Amino acid sequence: MALRSVVWPSFYQDSIALMRVAEALKELPRVREAAALMGTPANHELLASAGLATPESKRAGVGDLILAVEAESEGAAEAALEAAKDLFAARRHELEQAVRVLPRTLDSALAHLPNANLVAISVPGPYAKFEAARALRRGLHVFLFSDNVPLADEVELKRLAVSRRLLCMGPDCGTAYLGGVGLGFANVVPRGRVGCVAASGTGLQAVVSHVAALEEGISHGIGVGGRDLSAEVGGVMTGLALEALAADSETLVVVLISKPPAPSVLGPLEAALAEVGKPVVACCLGEPPRLGGPVRWVTTLEDAAEAAVATRRGMPWTPRAFSDPRAIGARLARVRAETDRRGAGVFGLFTGGTLAHEARLLLEPLVGPVASNLGPGGEGSGHWILDLGADEFTVGRPHPMLDPEARAARVREAGRSAAIGVVLVDLVLGRAAHPNPAGPIAAAIRDARVRAAADGRSLVVVASVVGTAGDPQGLSRQIAALEAADADVLPSNAQAARFAALVVRPDLAPSLLGESP
Amino acid sequence: MSLETALSKPPRVINIGLDVFALELQAAGVPVIHVDWRPPAAGDPRLLALLERLEGDDEE
Known part of the structure; x- marks a missing residue:
């Protein structure tokens, strides 16, 4: 086995470019392992733990690119390093x-695009504040995708931003929509009259996709980053975003999507929601809904979309556990007919943090x-929810929405x-x-199902897909692929979580389905 | 630029970071310029903090 590495000084590449090149190198003949990384301290540790560090790679600084290849021969390793040059050149050409x-x-970019009004920033966290x-300071709104940005920053x-009445969407803002333009990880949705403020990227994606499925559209989706409603940040960007949507003539219904706000933020937030002057749907996952008042409180992302669309159409709406209880009953009967030999635990493997949070709730x-890396509690219960997009799983690795292999394993x-009796997964397109x-x-x-069957067990896989017919991956194609593998695909994350519960607790059927099990 | 224009004017974007976002915007017909970004101050945190302070002071 041959281990070779090279360092290209002052050769910056972004994390997706590096991942694609590393993936391509691993596909080359007689290559066993390959890495393409910037020389940050975390990446040096990663290389060392993968056994790919060399005396040369250790000298690389944060602005230097490290290529490391382990192959069956010196020749194969050399060939892979040569191929990397071509791959980076091709990417640059594209x-x-x-x-x-x-x-x-930025200043020279402004000279090329003098009327620019927004800067989208996805540089590594330590540089995000600077950019x-x-x-x-140049009077431009900011979409800040970068994560690992200190709270103080x-x-x-x-x-x-607030002092200049500018939007600072993020940090850690995965998705936003301005005037029909999707930023970051954005589903393809029609323009319409529902405006969203979201302290959650996948939460926003789920709501806008459900709205699109109900044949309504989105005016704007202002992301504010997951920490905006913390005590430290104080919900300042949520406040500004609500003000913007209140004044926007395109927006007729406003939806707020978040986790529970800090207690000190809740009062001012409720006051701001009441002042919007348009119908408001609030989905603060985990926050008990209020009854009455000008704001319609809901408990799931699906309900947020349904309530918003019903409000827009002036239709009555009440939440339901399942959109088609009869079909769920039939599904459950089929699952139970398979075998009784099945584990008692639900094991959720999520790419969307908010979807994981919602499923646990x-x-x-x-x-x-339910035990989880989202927060304490549930240890030893036999049920688990893992948010695989959490920082501890993405150090030096791409987010699972970009690279599905870690979850597949x-x-x-x-x-x-x-x-484990049920595996619960989300898919975000x-x-x-x-x-x-x-x-x-x-x-x-x-x-996994073959393996379980070999042990005389049955494993149920329950899935939901966040996406639209217009998404490049194709919602129906993705669902068909999962169903072809015998996964039970439910219309929403909430319904998938409830169905997973029914599989391990069929005695809940009367209350959840409104009929005898 | 102000809050009022954030939603009323179509986005014209300067992209700094992941090039895939510039390519997606370009494909969607959105005016976009991608910055060929490198870590400022050659990635030296102390130098970066100094640069940040200088830019902030300029502003005052």
Whole structure:
């Protein structure tokens, strides 16, 4: 086995470019392992733990690119390093063809696009404040996708933004829509009259996709970042976003999507919601809904979309556990007919943090405590929800919405566990996400079910897909791929979580389905 | 630029970071310029903090 590495000084590449090149190198003949990373301290650790560090790679600084290849021969390793050069050159060529000019600074970019009004920033966290502050000081709105930005930096940036009445969407803002244009991970949705303010990327994606499925559209979706409603940030950007939607003539209904606000923020938030002057639907996952008052409170992302659309159409609406209880009853009967030999645990493997959070909130009243990396509690209960997009899973690795392989491996592992009866997964489609997330997951589901069957057990896989017919991955194609692997695909994350609960607790059927089990 | 224009004017975007976002915007017909970004101050955190302070002071 031969290990070779090279360092290209001052050669910056973004994390997606690096992931694509590393993936391509691993596909080359006689290559066992390959890495393409910037020389940050975290990446040096990652290389060392993968056994790919060399004396040369260790000398790389944060602005230097490291390529490391382990192959069956020196020749194969050399060939892979050569191939990497071509891959980066091809990528650069594609970019130059598409966007033509590539200025080095914000100011020179402004010279090329003098009427620019928004800067989209997705640089590594430590540099996010520098770039975002610079944009705000030049009077530009900011979409800040970067994560790992210190809370103090966020407070400072948003203070600067508010003082200039500019939007600072993020940090850690995965998705936004302005005037029909999707930013970040965005589903393809029609323009319409529902305006959203979201402290959650996948939450916003889920709501706008449900709205699109109900044949309504989105005016704007203003992301504010997951920490905006914390005590430290104080909900300042949510306040500004609500004000913007209140004044916007396109927007007729406003939806707020978040986790529970900090107690100190809740009062001012409720006051701001009441002042919007348009119908408002509030979905603060985990916050008990208020009854009465000008704001319609709901408990799931699906309900937020349904309530908003019903409000827009002036129709009555009440929440339901399942959109088609009869079909769920039939599904449940089929699952129960398979075999009784099945683990008692629900094991959720999520790419969307808010979807994981929502699933846990819905499961706990039905199956009891659920352990999770989202927060304490539920240890030893036999039920688990993992948010695989959490920081601890993405250090030096791409987010699972971009790279489905890490989750696929965990789905396969689940097939070996006698304690697991149900695997619960989400799939998030949209622009910039993986081109075919269902493919690797469906293959893993088949393997896991075969493995469980070999042990005389049955494993149920329950899935939901956030996406629209217009998404590049194709909603129906992705669902078909999952169903071909015998996954039960439900119309929403909430319904998937409830169905997962029914599989391990069929005695809940009367209350959830409104009929005898 | 102000809050009022954020929603009323179509976005014209300067993209700094992941090039895939510039390519998606370009494909959607949105005016976009992609910055060929490198870590400022060659990635030296102390130098970066100094630069940040200088830019902030300029502003005052």
